[in-house]
Amino acid sequence: NVINACCSFLERQLDPTNAIGIASFAEQHGCSDLQKKANYFIERHFTQVCQEEEFLQLSAYQLIALIRRDELNVQEEREVYNAVLKWVKYDEENRYPKMEHILYAVRCQFLTPNFLKEQMRNCDVLRKVPACREYLAKIFKDLTLHKRPVVKERTPNTTRMIFVAGGFFRQSLDILEAYNVDDKTWTTLPNLRIPRSGLGAAFLKGTFYAVGGRNNSIGSSYDSDWVDRYNTSTEQWRPCAPMTVPRHRVGVAVMDELMYAVGGSAGSEYHSSVEYYDPDQDRWTLVQPMHEKRLGVGVVVVNRLLYAIGGFNGTDRLTTVECYHPENNEWTLVQPMHYERSGAD
Template sequence: MHVNNECELSDFEKKIADRAEFSSCYRPRPVTTEKSDGNMHFNIMKHPKEALEVMNSLRRSEKLCDVTLLVGDEKFLCHKIVLASASSYFRAMFTGGMREEEMSVIPLHGIHPCTLHMLIEFTYTAEISVSEQNVCYLLPAATMFQMNHVVEACSVFLEQQLDASNCIGITDFASEHGCLDLESKAREYIYKHFSEVIKCDEFLQLSPCQLVNLIKQDELNIKCESEIFNAVIRWVNHDSEKRLCKLQGMLSAVRCHFLSPHFLEKQLKHCTVLKKTPQCLEYLSKIFQGLKLHQTCTEKPRKPCSPLVIYSAGGYLRQSLSTFECFNPQTNQWQKLSDLPTPRSGLCGCVVKGSFYAVGGRNNSSDGNLDSNSLDIYDPDLDRWQLIAPMNSKRIGVGLACINRLLFAVGGFDGKERLRSVERYDPEKDEWTVVAPMNNTRSGAGVAALEGHIYAVGGYDSSSQLQTVERYNLQADVWEFVAPMKSPRSALSVAVIGGKLYALGGYDGGDFLSTVECYDPDKDEWTDVSYMTCGRSGHGVAVGAEPLGS
């Protein structure tokens, strides 16, 4: 555009000329996104931000504003188009045929002026600062005005603040305001950290209905059902006058059949809350009697939301090892944990109430061999080992099974002879008790629990591999033979699935076996099933979910 210097320029024209001169000196390079037929398409990424900055400047100088929001005596001048772009609530108000569409002053209720100020600032700047002091006001207001980005920011903030002392309150707050993702994550936090949550004050404020709904959940991450029982008693004690009448309903949500007989007996004798409710005493007494008789439990065990891991303890590589580690299938990683107190190979392991028990074994070293009767317990919360009551006999190649929270060490080798003796360990009493011995001496036998019985399958008796199988009846304290396998096997592994027992591989005295047999306890019969891909012995097996790629 040609400018006649002899003509006097208006103020507006001077400003335009100044900007043209500036732009000729400073020309930011635009972003090119497309080129075809000689044309270039530009996408200027800074434009939306710069446009909002201009609009915000106009708002602060009260220019071109077409609506005033009124909260009490506070007035907020704004642009309808900007509010509508950030809020579905305002978009509907200004474009949906409501009477406010034609109003220039709109009163708002149920919101504090400071909160509205922050939300208006956000609509013009896309920035907001969330804190412990303002989140309880911001989230409800952002929900009311359907400002989803602010709702998301508040949810992320609260998610980062989750701890055992506030997770119940955050869950309720998220539920009240329809923040489903935050509510889900807060509930997951409660389930995962349940053992810490029940120690906090929020837990004591739960209503009876809320408490029942919580303790019914399969996903509660607990070591033992006694944690839930104790939590219920603590909740009742917090306001016993009003809550004692609710105890019977609470106990129906506790999976009392998974409490140990020793724990239940102690509660029946000493719990003052139970003594005030005869119907609860009667209910628990019947369960206690059933547990003493080792009756089969029909209740389903819980399935904690924390990931399960595979522990690996000790072993042999030129000498016995003290290495202890675990594998997390979700992360596909091994984690090194605190070493065993003493190196051992030929030991056996089991998890009871969340803790890992390492039983027996031998320390093979250059200084000589040391056979072990020790029982070490590993606490995963503290990453620490504790030496507890030792077995009555040293046992290498021992079989181990857990039933009704009791450990059974079956057979093995004490360094001199093969054993037929069996010992039972009660974690509640930290005590080993000798129970009825097997009919055969066995080391390297496959041992597993099935339908309230413990099975000892095959093994070695100092002269030959065995094909005999016997099972232990806990109520009668007696071992009885059942149908023998089709092949003798030692150093085999056994697994239980679908109410049947599987014997896999092993050594028959001449060959390493790939054969697999299945035992049906209803028919007392072994049948051959598909072979493994190769023969093996001394291997480990476990039952888990089918791999996705199978």
């Protein structure tokens, strides 16, 4: 009974500073329910837990067991890599020889080539462990050759949501709704800053983005270069840097932690241009344009290749498909579809 009372008390005290210690206590005393809840807390709040002293005091074995978990709630694998680097640097002379073994538990295949290149060039710890640099160099090569990753992505224990933004019913809408896949319920969230239809949307680093579109409201009709981001924690919209041109019925996709805006139109001007947004810099950068102008283009990313599928060029609906290679900033035409189409997903 005393242990049960202690477990109930400790469960109420869980926070990032003590969750690892509470999980260890629960394991030592056979408190399986508390251990499960503490581990769930660690997984869900990993980005805060890894900043605390308890994390830095883990043994190499404990660290590997933690970062191997599928359920770690991280927005990008870089957070796990940086946590490992911080753990090593806490006692670098004693820990750097263990770096190679620990690095295999990080899902480095989901780091971006640019990040890998920067680490291989500048990281002092990697300089001490040539085997780590060789391992990352091989992953870098596989990524730039667009090979399919041999490890699976993490599956965090978080609420699964579907967001629906804007749209059209008699006029452009400013409504944002979210469907909770687990509870099977819809929730109305704060409205878009401006009504929009024909917009693109994407999740990038845990943030929801609404991109471009048309404000076709009573007394107003214009295409937009606006980009807004929605923070799911604070439930607030904030403006981002605008695109270089307005884009209605734009294709949007995420690749290498960058958000690409593909094609679309501004009035009667149809775009072949493509640009990407870097959330760390709040900046848009134009890349090589497509071979054809495409409104209502379908876009998808497969193995770090961006595909633009079909669309409308102002005259015809298209069967053509193009593929963008980020390494050489080049679009290549691939096998066309059997049927013309625009507005496909």
